[in-house]
Amino acid sequence: MGILEVKNVSKRFGGLKALDNVNLSIQENTVHAIIGPNGAGKSTLLNCFVGKLIPDTGSVMFDGHSLLGVTPYKINQLGVSRVFQTPEIFAELTVLENVMIPCFAHRDGSFRMHAFETVDAEVEIREKAEAMLHDVNMLDKKNEHAGSLSRGDKRRLEMAMCLAQDPKLLLLDEPTAGMARADTNNTIELLKDIKKKRDITMVIIEHDMHVVFSLAERITVLAQGTPLVEDVPEKIKGHPKVQEAYLGGH
Amino acid sequence: MQLFGLSKKDTLFLLIVIFLTLATPILLQPFAEGSGLAQFNAGYPDLMQRFAIYGIFAIGFNILFGLTGYLSFGHAAFLGVGSYSAVWMFKLLTMNVIPGIILAVIVSGLFALLIGWISLRRSGIYFSILTLAFAQMSYNLAYSVLTPLTNGETGLQIRLTDPRLLDGANTTGSLPTTNLFGLAMNDSIRLEFFGRLFTFNVGYYFSAVMAIIVFYIALRIFRSPFGLMLRAVKTNQTRLNYTGVNTRPYTLAAFVISGMYAGLAGGLLAAMDPLAGAERMQWTASGEVVLMTILGGAGTMMGPVLGAGFIKYFENIFSKINDNVLHNWFGALPDGLENFLVDLVHPFVGKGWHLTLGMLFVLVVMFLPGGLVEGGQRIAALFRRKRKPDGSGPKHQPKQAPHVAE
Numbered sequence: 001m002g003i004l005e006v007k008n009v010s011k012r013f014g015g016l017k018a019l020d021n022v023n024l025s026i027q028e029n030t031v032h033a034i035i036g037p038n039g040a041g042k043s044t045l046l047n048c049f050v051g052k053l054i055p056d057t058g059s060v061m062f063d064g065h066s067l068l069g070v071t072p073y074k075i076n077q078l079g080v081s082r083v084f085q086t087p088e089i090f091a092e093l094t095v096l097e098n099v100m101i102p103c104f105a106h107r108d109g110s111f112r113m114h115a116f117e118t119v120d121a122e123v124e125i126r127e128k129a130e131a132m133l134h135d136v137n138m139l140d141k142k143n144e145h146a147g148s149l150s151r152g153d154k155r156r157l158e159m160a161m162c163l164a165q166d167p168k169l170l171l172l173d174e175p176t177a178g179m180a181r182a183d184t185n186n187t188i189e190l191l192k193d194i195k196k197k198r199d200i201t202m203v204i205i206e207h208d209m210h211v212v213f214s215l216a217e218r219i220t221v222l223a224q225g226t227p228l229v230e231d232v233p234e235k236i237k238g239h240p241k242v243q244e245a246y247l248g249g250h
Numbered sequence: 251m252q253l254f255g256l257s258k259k260d261t262l263f264l265l266i267v268i269f270l271t272l273a274t275p276i277l278l279q280p281f282a283e284g285s286g287l288a289q290f291n292a293g294y295p296d297l298m299q300r301f302a303i304y305g306i307f308a309i310g311f312n313i314l315f316g317l318t319g320y321l322s323f324g325h326a327a328f329l330g331v332g333s334y335s336a337v338w339m340f341k342l343l344t345m346n347v348i349p350g351i352i353l354a355v356i357v358s359g360l361f362a363l364l365i366g367w368i369s370l371r372r373s374g375i376y377f378s379i380l381t382l383a384f385a386q387m388s389y390n391l392a393y394s395v396l397t398p399l400t401n402g403e404t405g406l407q408i409r410l411t412d413p414r415l416l417d418g419a420n421t422t423g424s425l426p427t428t429n430l431f432g433l434a435m436n437d438s439i440r441l442e443f444f445g446r447l448f449t450f451n452v453g454y455y456f457s458a459v460m461a462i463i464v465f466y467i468a469l470r471i472f473r474s475p476f477g478l479m480l481r482a483v484k485t486n487q488t489r490l491n492y493t494g495v496n497t498r499p500y501t502l503a504a505f506v507i508s509g510m511y512a513g514l515a516g517g518l519l520a521a522m523d524p525l526a527g528a529e530r531m532q533w534t535a536s537g538e539v540v541l542m543t544i545l546g547g548a549g550t551m552m553g554p555v556l557g558a559g560f561i562k563y564f565e566n567i568f569s570k571i572n573d574n575v576l577h578n579w580f581g582a583l584p585d586g587l588e589n590f591l592v593d594l595v596h597p598f599v600g601k602g603w604h605l606t607l608g609m610l611f612v613l614v615v616m617f618l619p620g621g622l623v624e625g626g627q628r629i630a631a632l633f634r635r636k637r638k639p640d641g642s643g644p645k646h647q648p649k650q651a652p653h654v655a656e
Contacts, residue, residue: 050492076494088492092485093478101482102493104475110496113503115476120257122475165494 003028003169003201004049009058010225011044018044019055020225026169031195031202033212036222042205043085045222046173049203050082051075063168073110079168085177087154089161091147095138098146098157099129102164132160135197136190152183159190163198172204176211188214213237260469263551267465271458274298275450282445286579289570292563295438295451296522300562302457303518308542308554309461309468310511314504315540316549317477319484323378323536324365324385328358328509330392330531332516334399337406337526344416345408345426347435347456347521351514358513359506366505370498373487385536392528405527428521430456435522453522460518464511469551471507480504481549512539545614547621556622561607568603 002025011019018041026032034042047053048060051072060067065078076082090098103125108114133139136156141149146157155175162170175191176184188211194200195215206212212219213233220230221242228241236242256264270277279293292298311325335357336350343349369380392400400406408425417426428435435453442448471477479500482490490497520526529535538561546557576595580588598606618624 071496072491073494073496076492082492088486088489090482090485090489093481097478101478101490101495104479105494108475110494111499113476115471115474115503116255117475118255118257118470118473119475119478120473121255125475161489161493 002026003063004203005059005061006045006048007059007061009045009048009055009060011041011048011053011055017225019048022058022222022225022227024220024227024230026201026203027218028168028201029199030217031191031204031215033204033206033216033219034222035206035209035212035219036228039224040222041225042222043173044225046082046171046203046205049075049171050080076105076165077110079166080171081162081165081167081169082171083155083158083162083173083175085174087151087158089146089154089157091145093146094142095133095144095146095149095157096126096129096142099132099160099164100125102161103128103132106165129164132164133157135163135194136160152179152186155179155183155187156190159194163194166198167200169201169203172202172206174206175204176206176208184208184211187211191215254466254470256469256473260473264466264469267552268462271302271462272455274301274458275448275454279446279448283442283447284445289575290567292567293449295436295449295454297562297566298451298454299457299518299522300566301559302454302461303515303522304539304542304558304562305555306457306461306464306518307512307515307539308546308558309465310508310515311539312508312543312548312550312554313468313471313480313511314508315543316554317472317480317484318501318504320370320373320501320505321378321540322369322381322505322508323533323540324381324383324388325508325512325539326531326533326535327365327385327388328362328512329516329519329535330388330526330528331361332358332513333520333526333530334392334406334516335513336517336520337408337524340408340414340428340520340524341406341412342415344414345428345524346416347428347430347517350428350521351460351517354513354517354520355510356513358516359510362506362509362513363502366502366509370501370505382533382536385531386533389528389531389533392531400526400528402528405525407525428524457518457522460514464514465551465555472551476500476503541611545611545621547623550621550623553621553623560622564603564607568599568606569601571599573600 004024004026006022006024009019009022010017022041022045034045036042044053048055049062049067051067051070051074054069062075062078062080067075090101100119100122107125130139130142133142136159138153138156138160141153146154149157176187179187191202192215195202204212204215216233218230219233219236221228221236229236229239231239275293275298278298279291281287281291307325307329311322315321332354335354336347339350339353365381365384369377369384372380393402410425414426430452433452435456436451438449438451440447440449479490479495482495483497483501487497516530519530542557542561543554544557545560546555547553573592573596576592576599577588580591583591596602614621620627
């Protein structure tokens with residue numbers, strides 16, 4: 001039994017079958033990559049994990065909870081964090097404040113009327129946020145305006161924000177999209193480091209094969225809304241079906 | 251020195267605000283009586299009360315708009331509800347203002363809970379339209395349908411025949427005045443020194459103390475984790491949802507708090523002058539508080555107060571400058587030039603004060619998007635740069651979050 005169990009999930013957009021009877025089991029503490037050509041349904045599948053989309057049929061179970069029809073903030077409180085293709089951060093706040101917010105959400109739950117405490121007095125929260133920033137090498141930028149960071153730094157900040165919640169499952173939607181080679185390699189190192197330091201399950205959607213084969217312990221190949229094959233990276237590389245559907249052109 | 255759980259900087263800030271508020275009757279009376287500039291003095295009770303009361307209204311509005319970015323176009327509804335509640339208290343219970351103001355805050359808070367609960371299901375322009383629609387409905391209800399409660403067109407007033415259970419029957423003589431445990435709101439002490447007349451009015455000081463209290467509460471909210479969450483709502487709601495935060499109760503709480511501030515302001519308006527009319531709920535009144543907040547600087551602590559002061563000053567002072575006054579000013583010039591100058595200035599003063607205010611608003615929005623507060627900050631930065639030519643100018647300091655109040 002995996003931490004994330006996807007059973008018979010289908011999703012249609014009008015006449016388009018985005019997901020067709022997907023079955024997937026993500027094991028705890030693994031890095032699982034989902035790859036596939038454009039339009040294979042990778043993002044649709046991910047959106048079914050976080051409450052953004054509700055599948056037409058089938059079930060998605062996380063850690064014993066059904067995720068169908070559950071709102072994004074509740075899914076997050078269960079322990080699922082998500083990194084977006086374009087980093088979603090609080091651009092008008094400082095870097096430190098950006099990380100303190102998930103720390104508050106982790107400690108206080110989805111709502112708390114803490115109007116008469118002061119942010120400055122929350123030493124524990126600040127120290128935790130600073131530790132997270134230290135982990136992603138951004139502590140020196142803590143007072144900077146998050147909106148003025150470089151793309152790579154925004155990505156690292158978003159990662160720190162997700163990790164501040166101690167998620168059980170971290171979903172990464174093309175974490176290196178639009179990045180320069182150096183930034184991509186930094187991100188790979190960062191993710192490897194995170195995996196080494198804590199018990200965490202990661203699901204990565206990625207186009208960049210370099211990233212996928214550097215990180216993934218298991219790979220699922222998705223094509224036209226259906227999983228073609230699932231296996232360890234070494235086997236995926238040589239798999240004839242995969243070569244034909246996806247890797248052939250590269 | 252740190253007071254009431256504020257940081258050093260904020261304590262100093264609060265003390266300055268308290269000083270300025272208490273000294274307003276002196277500070278706003280800079281010109282000698284009888285001098286040509288005396289009409290620019292703003293230190294008379296009626297206007298000072300408005301500064302304090304509309305300041306409260308704008309501070310509350312800023313908690314919603316400045317922090318969460320939700321632009322309500324219907325906050326005058328809460329102002330009106332506050333006024334009606336207070337006047338009913340004056341009619342039924344006592345002319346003491348305390349019960350009236352308490353009821354005003356409670357009723358407007360409940361009303362805000364209802365309207366906010368519905369309106370906050372949408373965001374952006376749809377939210378604004380919903381609040382506008384609710385406020386206009388309230389206005390029309392007060393104007394016609396609910397006449398037994400609001401006395402329709404005429405407005406709700408106190409009468410000699412009202413029961414006033416706590417004050418005892420008093421059916422002869424003149425209408426009683428609103429008071430604070432016997433201290434009449436329209437009582438004033440007048441002092442004259444340095445050729446200037448200073449009026450220390452009970453109503454103003456009562457409103458001023460209320461304003462200081464709610465300013466302090468707003469400051470605490472701004473500095474709290476709750477305030478941080480509200481600012482996060484403004485900058486990225488998607489991320490907040492995917493961070494496990496339910497944004498709805500946060501925005502609803504902000505909406506209700508700002509509704510209660512508006513109710514307090516409405517109650518105080520009635521306490522200064524015990525009548526309540528439907529026009530207080532008109533959309534123009536809702537628009538005015540939006541203008542105040544943006545003109546002063548949305549999201550800052552001082553901005554809304556400055557904006558409220560600015561607009562009320564224009565409304566009361568500029569509108570009094572008529573052609574006679576202008577002819578007086580330019581009287582020393584040759585006739586042709588005098589008439590030309592009077593004609594030139596005429597559209598911008600007197601009844602044309604809206605034109606000046608409108609132009610000022612356009613200029614501020616175009617060149618100082620952070621409002622008057624940003625203007626002040628820029629001037630301060632200019633001086634700082636002059637003093638320190640060694641390259642350690644403001645450029646190299648960490649950028650402040652735009653919401654940090656100055």
